[in-house]
Amino acid sequence: MTDASSGRPLVELQGISKHFGEGETRVDALRDVSLDIYPGEVVALLGPSGSGKTTLLNVIGCILVPSSGSMALDGEDVIRDGVWLRSNLRRLRLDKIGC
Numbered sequence: 001m002t003d004a005s006s007g008r009p010l011v012e013l014q015g016i017s018k019h020f021g022e023g024e025t026r027v028d029a030l031r032d033v034s035l036d037i038y039p040g041e042v043v044a045l046l047g048p049s050g051s052g053k054t055t056l057l058n059v060i061g062c063i064l065v066p067s068s069g070s071m072a073l074d075g076e077d078v079i080r081d082g083v084w085l086r087s088n089l090r091r092l093r094l095d096k097i098g099c
Ligand SMILES: Nc1ncnc2c1ncn2[C@@H]1O[C@H](COP(=O)(O)OP(=O)(O)OP(=O)(O)O)[C@@H](O)[C@H]1O
Pocket: 020, 021, 027, 028, 029, 047, 048, 049, 050, 051, 052, 053, 054, 055, 056
């Protein structure tokens, strides 16, 4: 990704939560994750099995919609309150991020 020269991080997560299932089978994979990654930073994501690493990368990679929270990529707001702001997710992945 390129820096949009906005001074904003390349990846901005605010209050991202993701749960799977409901009721007794509900799993809270991510709870209120906030994270900024700036141009040039190299970030490693560490945690035990089941701690939500893949779920987080799938949200950042625009593959999985979070249950709540907001995300911006390269200065562009792409998820607000758990809702995609762009309808064309393939275009979004092509433009903004690859994994
Ligand atoms: N599609 C899904 N449906 C239901 N539960 C899921 C789903 N995907 C992930 N989970 C649950 O969410 C939690 C986080 O899973 P995730 O795969 O993100 O963990 P991880 O840190 O990547 O684990 P690992 O180190 O084993 O790869 C786990 O409890 C997992 O069982």
